[in-house]
Amino acid sequence: MEYFKQMADKELVNLYLFGNNEAFDCLLERYKDRLYRYILYSVRNTDLADDLFQETFVKAIVHLRQGRYSETGKFYSWLTRIAHNLMIDFFRQESGCSVVSNEENGGDVFEQIDVVESYMEAELVNEETLRDVRKLMEKLPDNQREVVFMRFYQDLSFKEIAEITGVSINTSLGRMRYALLNMRRMAKENGLSLEII
Numbered sequence: 498m499e500y501f502k503q504m505a506d507k508e509l510v511n512l513y514l515f516g517n518n519e520a521f522d523c524l525l526e527r528y529k530d531r532l533y534r535y536i537l538y539s540v541r542n543t544d545l546a547d548d549l550f551q552e553t554f555v556k557a558i559v560h561l562r563q564g565r566y567s568e569t570g571k572f573y574s575w576l577t578r579i580a581h582n583l584m585i586d587f588f589r590q591e592s593g594c595s596v597v598s599n600e601e602n603g604g605d606v607f608e609q610i611d612v613v614e615s616y617m618e619a620e621l622v623n624e625e626t627l628r629d630v631r632k633l634m635e636k637l638p639d640n641q642r643e644v645v646f647m648r649f650y651q652d653l654s655f656k657e658i659a660e661i662t663g664v665s666i667n668t669s670l671g672r673m674r675y676a677l678l679n680m681r682r683m684a685k686e687n688g689l690s691l692e693i694i
Contacts (some may be wrong), residue, residue: 502527506572514561521561525554528573531651536580538646539639540587549587553580571657577647578661629689633680641676644669 501509501523512520532553537546556579560566566575634642643662647653653661659669684691 498677510561510566510572521558530577531573532576532580535577535646535651536584538650539584539643545587549580549583552583556583574653574657574661577651577653578663581661594636629684630680633683633687633689634676636683637676637679641672641679644672644688645676645680648673 501512501520503511504520504523506524507529509520509524513524529550533546533550536544536549536553540546540549548552553576557576558581566572634645642664644658647658648655649660655666655669656671659666662669664672
């Protein structure tokens with residue numbers, strides 16, 4: 498297993514496709530904690546998170562064997578996309594609701610990119626501030642909370658977020674913009690002085 502730990506994701510995928518199951522075990526070990534945290538944070542139920550986590554890796558195996566993995570993307574982003582789609586499917590089945598989006602609000606959110614990019618980049622060092630931000634995040638609509646979490650707690654780019662969530666980069670930026678506006682409003686209402694938002 499130590500030999501495989503030094504390999505890139507692409508190499509491990511290729512080895513797995515040629516029958517080396519230990520290569521896939523290495524990929525699983527590499528990403529399992531990070532992926533599980535993402536799923537658990539999104540669904541907030543450990544039993545459901547366990548099921549979705551397992552189903553994500555089962556789907557990943559099936560997709561790999563069917564040759565449906567693109568080497569141009571990052572393996573973790575690809576896994577997260579599978580998990581995201583499974584969560585969306587689950588919640589749609591449970592509630593019969595469609596996903597709400599900000600697309601109808603219009604406007605060119607690229608004008609807001611400076612605000613978005615500076616959001617927490619350099620200032621998320623203070624633990625107390627992080628706790629306050631986390632509390633505010635919990636109150637955001639799901640699609641806004643998800644983009645904030647993926648951007649600042651998983652350190653994904655807006656391009657990766659867009660690929661994982663199946664929306665355009667413009668929509669991802671828009672969700673971040675609305676999340677910032679909502680968090681600023683909530684901070685003000687709660688008397689929090691959070692300069693980062």
